[in-house]
Amino acid sequence: MEKVLKSLGIKDINIGCATGSNFFANGDILESYSPVDGKLIAKVQVANANDYEKVVQIASQAFLLWRNIPAPKRGEIVRQFGEKLRAKKNDLGKLVSYEMGKSLQEGLGEVQEMIDICDFAVGVSRQLYGLTMHSERENHRMYEQWHPLGIVGIISAFNFPVAVWNWNTALAWICGDVCIWKPSSKVPLCAVACHNIWIEVAKENNLPEGISCLLVSPGSIGEKMCEDPRVPLVSATGSTRVGRIVGTKVASRFGRSILELGGNNAVIITPNADLKAVLPGLVFGSIGTAGQRCTSTRRLIIHEDIYDDVKQKLVSAYKQLRIGDPLNENNHVGPLIDKGAVKEYMSAIEKVIAEGGKILIPGGILEGKGYESGCYVYPCIAEANNDFEIVQHETFAPILYIMKYKTIDEGIAIQNGVPQGLSSSIMTLNMQEAEQFLSTNGSDCGIANVNIGTSGAEIGGAFGGEKETGGGRESGSDSWKAYMRRQTNTINYGTKLTLAQGIKFDF
Numbered sequence: 477m478e479k480v481l482k483s484l485g486i487k488d489i490n491i492g493c494a495t496g497s498n499f500f501a502n503g504d505i506l507e508s509y510s511p512v513d514g515k516l517i518a519k520v521q522v523a524n525a526n527d528y529e530k531v532v533q534i535a536s537q538a539f540l541l542w543r544n545i546p547a548p549k550r551g552e553i554v555r556q557f558g559e560k561l562r563a564k565k566n567d568l569g570k571l572v573s574y575e576m577g578k579s580l581q582e583g584l585g586e587v588q589e590m591i592d593i594c595d596f597a598v599g600v601s602r603q604l605y606g607l608t609m610h611s612e613r614e615n616h617r618m619y620e621q622w623h624p625l626g627i628v629g630i631i632s633a634f635n636f637p638v639a640v641w642n643w644n645t646a647l648a649w650i651c652g653d654v655c656i657w658k659p660s661s662k663v664p665l666c667a668v669a670c671h672n673i674w675i676e677v678a679k680e681n682n683l684p685e686g687i688s689c690l691l692v693s694p695g696s697i698g699e700k701m702c703e704d705p706r707v708p709l710v711s712a713t714g715s716t717r718v719g720r721i722v723g724t725k726v727a728s729r730f731g732r733s734i735l736e737l738g739g740n741n742a743v744i745i746t747p748n749a750d751l752k753a754v755l756p757g758l759v760f761g762s763i764g765t766a767g768q769r770c771t772s773t774r775r776l777i778i779h780e781d782i783y784d785d786v787k788q789k790l791v792s793a794y795k796q797l798r799i800g801d802p803l804n805e806n807n808h809v810g811p812l813i814d815k816g817a818v819k820e821y822m823s824a825i826e827k828v829i830a831e832g833g834k835i836l837i838p839g840g841i842l843e844g845k846g847y848e849s850g851c852y853v854y855p856c857i858a859e860a861n862n863d864f865e866i867v868q869h870e871t872f873a874p875i876l877y878i879m880k881y882k883t884i885d886e887g888i889a890i891q892n893g894v895p896q897g898l899s900s901s902i903m904t905l906n907m908q909e910a911e912q913f914l915s916t917n918g919s920d921c922g923i924a925n926v927n928i929g930t931s932g933a934e935i936g937g938a939f940g941g942e943k944e945t946g947g948g949r950e951s952g953s954d955s956w957k958a959y960m961r962r963q964t965n966t967i968n969y970g971t972k973l974t975l976a977q978g979i980k981f982d983f
Contacts, residue, residue: 477517477574480567485672486518486665492692493523495534496685497675501527503693508665511577511811512801514849520664523693528700531689535627535654536706538686543624543652550650551601557646557677558594561587568638568669570803575663576637577811577851578765579802590642592935593951597646600956604651615970622960624652625732629701631658631712631722634813635768635872637666640736643939643950644711644959645688651959653709656689658701662813664692702726709734709959713770716870716896716944723946734958735946736939738870739898741921741930742775742891744913746884747782749903751789754927758903759793761929763809763855767874768817770945771899771923771931774870775862776878777890783880787836787859790878794837794855800846811851812873821853821873827866828877834859839875862890870896884909892920898941899923899930922949 481487493501503522510517523531542550561568565587573583606620628648632640637659645655659667671690678687691697701707702725711734712722719737726733743758745751761773778786802810812818818841825839839856846852855874860867867877881887891900900921902913910926912918922941923933933939938953940946949955968974975981 477570480570481518483567484564484571484669486571486669488518490518490520490665490668492520492664492668492690493527493531494671494690495531496678496683496687498534498685500530501692503527506661506664506692508575508663510574511813511849511851512574512803514851517575518665520668520692522661523691523697525697525700528691528693528697531656531691532627532704532706534686535656535689536686538684539624539626539654541684542654542687545652547601547604547650547652550652551598553677553681553683554594554601554646554649555598556681557674558591558598560673560676561591561594564673565591568666568673571669572637572666573802573810575665576634577802577813578768579807579810580805582765583802586636586639589639589935593643593646596935596952597650600647601650604956604960611966613968613974615968615972616974617967617969618964620962620964622651622957622962625708625959625961626653627707628653628655628959629658629707629710630655631698631701631710631714632660633713634660634662635765635770636713637663638670640713640950641667641670644734647956648959649687651956653959654687654689656691656701656707658691658693658698661692661694667692698722699725703729705729705731708732711948711950712736716946719946732958734948734950736770736948736950737941737944737946738896739770739772739941739945740774740868740870740894740896741771741899742777743773743900743930744777744881744887744891744902745779745782745786746887746902746904746906746909747779748906748909749782750905751782751786754903755789755793757929758790761931762876763797763874764931766809766812766853767855768813768872769931771933773930774875774877775867776876777881777887778878779887780880780882787878790857790876791836794857797855799842799852799854809855809874811849812853813851815850817873818851818853820871821875824866824871824873824875825856825858828858828860828864828875831860831864831866833864833877862893868894884912888913888918895944896941897921897943898945899925899933901925901928901930903927
């Protein structure tokens with residue numbers, strides 16, 4: 477790991493406040509420990525309120541230049557950043573795995589998502605289209621165009637320490653915005669590594685400081701960003717609780733927010749499902765990233781006719797899981813992010829038992845050689861009712877609740893019967909069931925899949941959810957519009973000025 481850290485410019489102590497190549501920070505020291513082995517990776521000196529003010533001023537100045545660079549040329553900068561990521565994919569993926577705890581395959585996959593969104597953004601940089609409309613007035617032309625917003629504040633979560641940041645930056649950059657990033661304090665080194673990669677591109681293109689800024693800092697700095705009218709857009713990924721704070725503070729000053737919050741994702745399994753084909757997706761959806769994805773499968777809604785068969789297959793599959801060092805590709809499940817997450821995991825199991833649930837795979841904390849960090853747990857399966865209080869909430873851990881349904885209408889109602897609305901899926905080879913699930917009367921989630929799991933969204937589609945998931949959209953489709961302001965233009969090329977509503981003056 478020492479070689480990896482060196483290649484990414486990680487050393488002790490790193491400075492967690494930066495604009496371009498200008499590093500400065502005057503806050504406390506933050507220590508980053510790996511959940512893999514409990515060892516200290518490195519220390520970061522974090523930003524304070526004065527540092528925040530300096531960063532905003534530098535970013536504001538950079539925006540004045542960046543917005544006037546043609547969008548395709550901004551796209552070229554993003555392309556170069558993507559090429560740097562390709563060259564450093566293995567090292568950055570290993571750091572993601574080691575600092576966050578997800579499997580090496582998932583760490584490398586997350587960096588690949590960064591590369592993919594850069595490729596996507598390069599194309600979008602030549603497609604920031606507006607519309608042309610016919611005017612009701614003679615000799616008038618109407619059209620709309622899109623302009624950059626300014627500073628985009630990005631507050632990211634620990635579970636995807638690099639990809640979600642780049643989902644935002646790649647699009648914001650090609651739109652002409654500049655970015656200030658406040659990463660999770662649980663994974664600061666991944667953020668420092670990404671900023672170091674950006675610096676290489678900035679220097680090679682003589683770009684000003686402030687196009688991309690980093691603020692490793694406590695939550696108070698995130699609150700300042702949400703309250704700051706100089707930051708017109710704040711994109712926040714995290715829990716519903718955090719989203720309520722961000723959304724309220726940003727809305728109170730009439731700013732914009734992109735909220736990507738909690739999920740309580742379900743898969744409906746009908747009698748028409750090909751169980752052999754879908755079982756791997758069900759298991760990965762529930763145990764991938766140790767259940768710490770916002771799209772992790774939390775609930776399985778199984779038709780009563782096949783309930784016992786599916787239950788038996790799941791229990792058998794879970795008993796074969798290998799849990800351990802995520803950098804060992806033979807393991808299926810790595811650690812939770814920290815001991816606080818372990819405590820929440822154990823508490824959720826106690827609550828489902830207290831509410832009358834039946835534990836099929838008991839889970840629990842793993843101890844002994846290889847588990848010294850205290851962050852490893854065994855994935856749990858519990859029979860539960862959808863209306864259990866604990867089932868209605870998202871627990872960021874590998875706990876899977878299974879339940880029965882009788883009719884497809886009932887199954888969909890159960891799927892929709894939670895406050896969150898991120899990702900959903902149905903497993904069926906029956907066209908009518910699939911189409912009903914995707915219809916107006918079907919899933920109420922932002923993502924609805926057929927015969928694939930709840931995890932694994934592609935870059936090309938807009939990512940996000942409804943209800944308490946926040947309503948935000950990032951990544952593909954026309955998500956770029958969230959990073960720009962729309963302007964309607966009317967041009968009078970005639971010799972008369974036509975007033976609205978037919979009003980006329982005698983002079």
